[in-house]
Amino acid sequence: MKIPYSWLKEFIDTRLSPSQAQEALTMAGVEVSSCRFLGEGFDSVVTARILEMRPHPDADRLSLCKVTDGSTTFGIVCGAKNMKAGDAVALAKIGARLPNGVEIKKAKIRGQASEGMLCSEQELKLAESSPGIMILPEDTAPGKPLADALGLSDWLLEVEITPNRGDCLSVLGVAREIASITGEKVVLPDVSFPETGEPIANLVRVDVSDPDLCPRYTARAITGVTIAPSPDWMRRRLTLCGIRPINNIVDITNYLLLEVGQPMHAFDLDRLRGGRIDVRAPKEPLTFTTLDGSERTIEAGTLLIRDGEGPVAVAGVMGGANSEVVDGTTRVVFESAHFSPPSIRRTAKRLGLSSESSYRFERGVDPAGTVYAADRAVSLLSRFATLSVAKGLIDVGAGNVKPKTVPFRPERATRIMGRAYPPEACREIFARLGFPVADQGAGRWAVTVPTHRFDIEREIDLVEEVARLSGYDSIPTTYPESKAPEFSGDDRFVDIQERAFDFLRGRGFSQAVNFSFVGGRTWERMGAFLGFDPADAVRVVNPISDDTTLMRPHLLTGLLSNAADNVRRFIDDVRLYEGGKAFGKSYVEGQFEEARLGVILCGKRLPGDWSGADAPADFFDMKGVVEPLLLHLCASPVHVVPTRLRPFFEEGKAADILRDGEVVAWFGAIRKELLEEYALAGPVFYGEIRLAKATAAAALPGRYAPLPKFPPVFRDVACVFPFGVPVGDVLAMVREVSPEVVEAGVFDIFTGEKIGDGNKSVGIRVKLQPLDRTLTEPEVHSIHSKIVNLLENRFGGKIRTS
């Protein structure tokens, strides 16, 4: 909320300068985010009067003006046409530096000297654009600083109000806040006026049929008024505060909204059918046109203001087109009411309509302030408009307003805050706040809280008042008593994740962070290739764009588009990983999410290698990351099997990794259709690890096995297999042949004419090492035979003898 400093000064004659007020309010919890001097750039700009005006002898479009600041006469060359002799204008003297940055220098324009400039509103940054120079009101005295004449020798404070402090959404509220900081007094302007009209009861009748939603309804009526523009000072203040001036009646309600925080509404009394007001929530839905011209559906239960025949306003939110004040209006009813905050909030949300008044009602408006606001409006209006005020006022529910009493123990403040607050200090703060205190003995007080402080209901709220008004600066810095922290499952997970990140970093992968949302359109369209299960999808009800419609079922698309973006920026070798969550309705323990780690790789196997081997990365480069990473993290054997269950991979180039029989990861080559979708030339390799699942069981400490004391024997076997035989399975079986086989690995693999189409030659090296003796030649021979037997009979291999 924007508040001019001069307006504050009308309510509290504070010793705080604008910037001191900014600092003091901020440090008391009412943040003032800016404090701007409005007269910036108005030095050496004064009011002046045009004495005489004639055309420039050598330029049709220019005029020569003689202007006076009251003591000196200046000759000015001017390009505008909208002024005449006698007009009051804004004169920028030599040396002025205007708000738009222009510096005024002595100049000769087409041979005529110009001793300054007549300014336009645009040049003074008072308007976006202006047709000519600024013409000031006729009665403007020349020679005054323009800032003073325009009321711009002032500061504009921008106050950020937290939702609990609705009471500060007004000049009065902020003035009260200053009073509670400094101990100065708030003085309310006098609102006396003569009641010259007929009794209000003759003009309008008010019923409140739903008092729960409208605890108080106050009204004043005026007659004989003429709709006209408000005085300049009022229009200026409204504009500064962001409200467009309309006419004297509407402006006065808005002025009071800003000044005392009471939203008001003005009805044209002659348009209130039956001269009646009834505050009531309809039982049936209906349609109604609000004064912004839109027809709205009103649900049952929405609080309305009705006249004798139907709705005339949505209570507390917006008036109706059928009862608003118009040019010919002469008789007006001012509404100054208190509505229940949740009811207003529901209505504003349902209608998608937030107004200055609904904003304030939602946050709480002082129910005790309705009469003062109505009186202030009428009194202020009568100063600049001719009118007659009806006798008396209508005030339904006046008895409903009672201040609260809240218990307080000074000792409690000390305990919560960790510094001593002596009872006298607390008492002094409550006095500044205007909260009467009754001492009930034994360190217990009863504190009376005025009705404008909606936020204070409990002892802890009073503790906060004492603490903030004593200043948080005065709170000492101590340390909580230290205890050894627990080591939670999540501590372990965070550590595991760090280890994974470090491992991948060491392998040249950089970390990506993508949104957990993905674009619904892409996922629906590419669903078959992404393995998208619409029934399992976690969807956002109110996305802000297509990119935020769906919670990602896995991490692939984020990394895939990162790869594509980087390739587009001429970075061909992409190595990225991301740790994050994947979402699906079917995930564990009532939670729709699971921790994952995605890894993507494309480009060269070894970027930046110079030794001739700029070979492209392949499937085994990805396997060479994912499998060792799992071993690094879970330190227990994992099993790699071919898979057909991942449609985002090319068939025959995809694998799952199992741990204890459960799939904990998958990796492979991204399928062509997806590469095309992301405009990637490929190949691109991707792996995803179910991080929490894969590392769920902590590995037990391994048991020591004695080291062999005798030398090992190595045997090589070259064997031709049908192409489809999985070598991993072969090696696993070879290791099972005999306990002496301690290792079995591949040292060579090839295909070609020599060994026949559809075949592959695999060289296998086994290491034989018994623990307790040296193997004899017959023993070696026997194991070798068993291996050959296995290869030939189990896997259809043929031993090669070269």
Next chain:
Amino acid sequence: MPGTSEQITRLLEEGMAAIASARSESDLLDAKGRFFGKKGAVSAILKGVASLPMEERKAVGELANRARAELESAFDARLAGIRDQERRRSEGRERIDVTLPGRAPMPGHRHPVSQTMSDVLAAFRRLGFSVQCGPDVETDYYNFEALNFPPEHPARDMQDTFYIESGAGDLVLRTHTSPVQIRTMERMKPPVRIVAPGTVYRSDSDITHSPMFHQVEGLAVDRDITMADLKGLLTEFCRMTFGPATPVRFRPSYFPFTEPSAEMDIQCVLCGGSGCRVCKDSGWLEILGAGMVDPTVFGFVGYDPEEYAGFAFGMGIERIAMLRHGISDIRLLFENDIRFLSQF
């Protein structure tokens, strides 16, 4: 055998000449073989000494031994010379250009947000806090209600919320990591001392707001916790994160789940407090929100507010990362441009 000593002298001369003229290691070894190796001429004479007459043995033996020693030392010197020469000759051909890159990828880079998150967690874990995580898809109860955001309360406007399709209609994407407070307190009795990292979501997007971002939330509950403890802890944290000389200030604020509430500012790291665009001329930067746990929250988890007190705090990680690295547009953090990532 008077000829023997002349023979030794001649062999010595010939041997020295052969060593001197050897052009390579193999020439040299050849000379060694001929003259003083196991089967060389001088060795043969030494072997034959035993068969000489007694009176000659000593003189011949001494002479032959001296000759062999002379040849050996000439050989060693020449060998060193030849190897030196060899090395000098091959240096041009075999020397390694050590400035070429090694044969493994250079390390990758941590994302600045993730790195900042790790650093923040590490700081609080050193200060005695344990990690607790919670779900991103939360219920309205944990995200709002139990944190004292009643339905129809304007405080809900502080956080623009994404809702998730569900049967009960009460699922949201958590707008803060504060629900972890409730989940933790439901599960355990005080003392509690946790930090909760995670992703959070707000339906908001511009140069300083992203629909998803990261937060770390902290909670401590015990019998004698005070606001002074909170101020001490957070002051320590800001100094660990932004440097030991960083001025901080603590000012009142509002959060529904804490009372009294506070915001902590650090002196603007860009202008040093004199005022700039980033700190909106205030000289201060808001870093985190905090406060004493509101008794209403304790009510939801069955803690007695007369017996226990607690504090909570929370901070946005992107903001801290952006301040640390001078990043002005939050969107850069989610583009994953390798040219950007490789700066960290």
